[in-house]
Amino acid sequence: MSKILIKIDGREFEASEGMTILQAAKEVGVEIPTLCYYEKLEPYGGCRLCTVEAEIRGRSKLVAACLYPVEKDLIVRTRTEKVDQIRKMLLELMLAHAPASRDLQAYAEEYGADKNRFQKESSFCIHCGLCVRYCAEIKKKEVITFVDRGTNREISFIPEIASQECENCKECFPLCPTEALQAAYVLTQALSFPSLQSVTE
Amino acid sequence: MDNAAIDHIINKYQGQARFLIQILMEIQEENRWLPREVLKTVSEKLDVSFRQVMRIATMYKTFSLVPKGHNEIHICMGNACHVRGAERLLKEVQELTGIKPGETDSDGKFSLEIGCCRGNCCSGPVMEIGGKTQDKMSPAEALKNYE
Structure with missing residues (x-):
């Protein structure tokens, strides 16, 4: 090397x-x-x-x-000034989705991002893909995935596999930079209402 | 859609995972939608994770995870059609079929979609039924042909 x-x-x-x-x-x-x-x-x-x-x-x-x-x-x-400006803008956009996130708030303070700059659209997900990638790369279970695209893109558990695997794992929850509860919510939704899943039109 | 039909399509592509999208497209064409069981079969046969199949099936607009009607109505909402009255056309078709864009009627006859530009701006506002442009007639007449 x-x-x-x-x-x-x-x-x-x-x-x-x-x-x-x-x-x-x-x-x-x-x-x-x-x-x-x-x-x-x-x-x-x-x-x-x-x-x-x-x-x-x-x-x-x-x-x-x-x-x-x-x-x-x-x-x-x-x-640099340019980099700081970009980070500030990114944080403001992400805060519109996850205003309560502690990680985001800490960074927002550092970069002077205003969390009320953009209209709130609290999806609690910033599409970082940590849970999706962790499940696929480390656990190799591939239970959680992104579905749909663009503004409708969201994380989704696959109920058939989730009902067997997730109960004992839940290792993706603490990874979430916005709110561990979000993944918990999506998982509960997937298990309770499998028919609602991924019917996206 | 039965397993034999799915097998037939998959065999055409020698069961290669890289043809996933083509396979899904052919199933969509034949079956008009992708039921969850079919996606599961495809994922097993191609040895692609179900997660990946779902991701692709939800990503592209070609694929539908809910049943589609026999005749798909597309109404163009592009600029030229908009100027020539696409809004009114859409409203009339909605009243005639009783469904909104993205929906399918209860007897599976029609499903309605809106889109941008069907490539026939000079005869706008364009309505396509089953891939055919409906020209020089009222929406009621056009729909009657497909009843």
């Missing part, structure tokens, strides 16, 4: 090949906010909260730190 010299917020760091910016930043001690990231899972790049400015050969672009692999002479800036 060759070493790659990079710079994160002015601090130099020797990263090894295959590392992502997020992992390197953690080593350096620079904190990058994340919502959809979880060490044991494949990076997803869904929440975009880890957006940073990456400068290569004099050009800088915005990338998701959890997905972007380090490369030679990379200069990363994690708290």
